[in-house]
Amino acid sequence: MSEFTIRFPNEQKKRFVQPISAGALLAYMPNIDKTVYGMKVNNELVALSKTIDIRASVEPVLKGTQEGSKIYRRTLCLLLAAASQALYPEPRLLVGHSLGYSYYYTLEGNNTEKIDFKKIEEKMRELVEADIPIQTRWLSYEEAIEMFQNSNQPDTYKLLSYISKPKILINKLGDFHDLFFQPVMDRTGEVKVFELMPYGEGFLLRFPSTAEPDKLPVFDDIPQLFTVYKEYKQWGKLVGVSAVGQLNTIIEKRKTKDYVEIIETMQNNKLAKIAGQIEEKKTVKLVLIAGPSSSGKTTTAKKLSMQLRVLGFDPHIISLDDFYLGSAKTPIGEDGKPDYECLEAIDVPLINEILLKLFNGEMVELPSYNFKTGEREYRGKTLQCNERSIVIMEGIHGLNDKTTAEIDPNLKFKIYLSALTQLNLDDHNRIPTSDNRLLRRIVRDAQFRSTAASKTIEMWENVRSGEAKYIFPYQGNADAMFNTALDYELSVLKIYAEPLLRTVKPTDPSYSEASRLLMFLNNFLSISPSFVPGQSILREFIGDSDFSYR
Structure with missing residues (x-):
């Protein structure tokens, strides 16, 4: 065996002549004062059980970090699946x-009303107390297929049938096996903070936040969002596509065109229903649309405008982005950089002044923000409203009442957007809405802003932080929630995103996330963008939209 060198976070190096596990390397990092959940090896996220036998730079993944939290939650999900299987195998x-800091679960089958969630939680705590090793091992493709064919995980089995690899990586916890997607902790003993809470027709698996990893946060219910998810999930079951393996079967059987048309029609019908709600209220003059990054705010505003025209209204779209104060007046954030996402970065008095004049029938000149110069400009764009006019204003602060504080609440209708896919990867692995949005943004940034995937990934944590401060707290203010996710979209985004993600090298700090996303996309068969309608929300990100965006 040839020698290899490991470089540690303090830049010290050590030579090894035998392979060594990532966990064993912790002995050479004595100054770590937090629990270690995993390891980055040449910027690749690995479990502590991973064997290292090449030259590498290593960095521990700690409790209280974003990546550490993801490892903790994956391990918790594995623990739940093992406990549930042990007590209720049928x-x-x-x-x-996800619902706040929790995941929603259901148990489906006969006699589920007799299931005691507290017993499952007690079993989980027994597994934690026993501090059982969690093994990661390879199976041949045939072994894996046979294992999951005989398990109570049909979606896992179906997904596996589309992963054409000679060997398959699985997690093993005692006698329980599950498909491996990303690293988990190497033992159960540190997964101590959790709770099962009855909710809806199932229960919530609650877990701590990244900022406070030693306690459960106060539960913040969002029943309107849960209703939207439940409705989409029921619809997915109705058409027989609620997991990626089933979507792949649609693609394999060349039924893509019909499926895409059904998905798009359903989404358009939902938007038409919201337009109907606006009409029914009778007093609406201002529709406010808000949602997190890459939720499709701009296209949703344009599509809603069309629906309102059908009802005889005269809609006009205004972007909150055009009310930025400008680079020189933008507040400085805690990191010492301009905070373009805080409410104070936009000209709130001007927004209210213009809206009041419009609703009074006056002619106003609208500003435009020049992102290249960082200055607000006036280009002669004017607007005057009539009695059938409705202003559609889209932007991240739309649902914050402070943004339009001078406007009569009876004139407002607020819409919150979420890219809430009802698809799962398989029985036990969900698709985070943030993955949908990140892939949309990677593709859009490359297409229209010449931004490399590594740069978009690097900025994403700050984007998510801004959403947590300025968007998510106000979703409960919405009069309606609109789901912009399209169940087929990841199969289209895959075509654009994969080559972009492959440009991220192992020496890049963004490599870990790029590698994870590539592994995630590997589960999907591709759909040609030619199937995507010109007015689809997805066109905002992949291009060739029938709408003009500037």
Whole structure:
């Protein structure tokens, strides 16, 4: 065996002549004062059980970090699946969407009303107390297929049938096996902070936040969002596509065109229903649209405008981005950089002044923000409203009442957007809405802003931080919620995103996330963008939209 060198975070190097596990390297990092959940090896995220036998730079993944939290939550999900299987082997455990700091689960099958969630939680705590090793091992493709064919995980089996690899990586916890997607902790003993809470027709698996990893946060219910998810999930079951393996079957059987048309029609119908709600209220003069990054605010505003025209209204779209104060007046954030996402970065008095004049029938000149110069400009764009006019204003602060504080609440209708896919990867692995949005943004930034995937990934944590401060707290203010996710979109985004993600090299700090996204996209068969309608929300990100964006 040839020698290899490991470089540690303090820049010290050590030679090794035998392979060594990532966990064993912790002995050479004595100054770590937090629990270690995993390791980055040449910027690749690995489990502590991973064997290292090449030259590498290593960095521990700690408790209280974003990547550490993801490892903790994956391990917690594995623990839940193992406990549920041990106590109730017949009902099928299915993961759903996230709800605050929790995941929604259901158990499906006969006699599920007799299931005691507290017993499952007690079993999980027994597994934690026993500090059982979690193994990661390879199986041949045939072994893996046979294992999951005979398990109570049909979506896992179906997904596996589209992963054409000679060997498959799985996680093993005692007698329980599950498909491996990303690293988990190497033992159960540190997964101590969690709770199962009955909710809806199932229960919530609650976990701590990244900022406070030693306690559960106060539960903040969002029933309107849960209703939207539940409705989409029921629809997915109705058409027989609620997991990626089923989507792949649609693609394989060349039924893509019909499926895409059904998905788009359903989304358009939902938007038409919201337009109907606006009409029914009768007093609406201002529609406010807000949502996190890459949720499709701009296209949704344009599509809603068309629906309102059908109802005889005269809609006009205004972007909150055009009310930025400008680079020189933008507040400085805690990191010493301009904070373009805070409310104070936009000209709130001007927004209210213009809206009041419009609703009074006056002619106004609208500003435009020049992102190249960082200055607000006036280009002769004017607007005057009539009695059938409705202003559609889209932007991240749309649902914050401070943005339009001078406007009569009876004149407002607020819409919150979320890219809430109802698809799962398989029985026990969900698709985070943030992955949908990040892939949309990577593709859009490359297409229209010449931004490399590594740069978009690097900025993403700050984007998410801004969303947590300025968007998510106000979603409960919405009069309606609109789901912009399209269940087929990841199969289209895959075509654009994969070559972009492959440009991220192992020496780049963004490599870990790029590698994860590539592994994630590997589960999807591709769909040609030619199937995507010109007015689809997806066109905002991949291009060739029937709409003009500037």
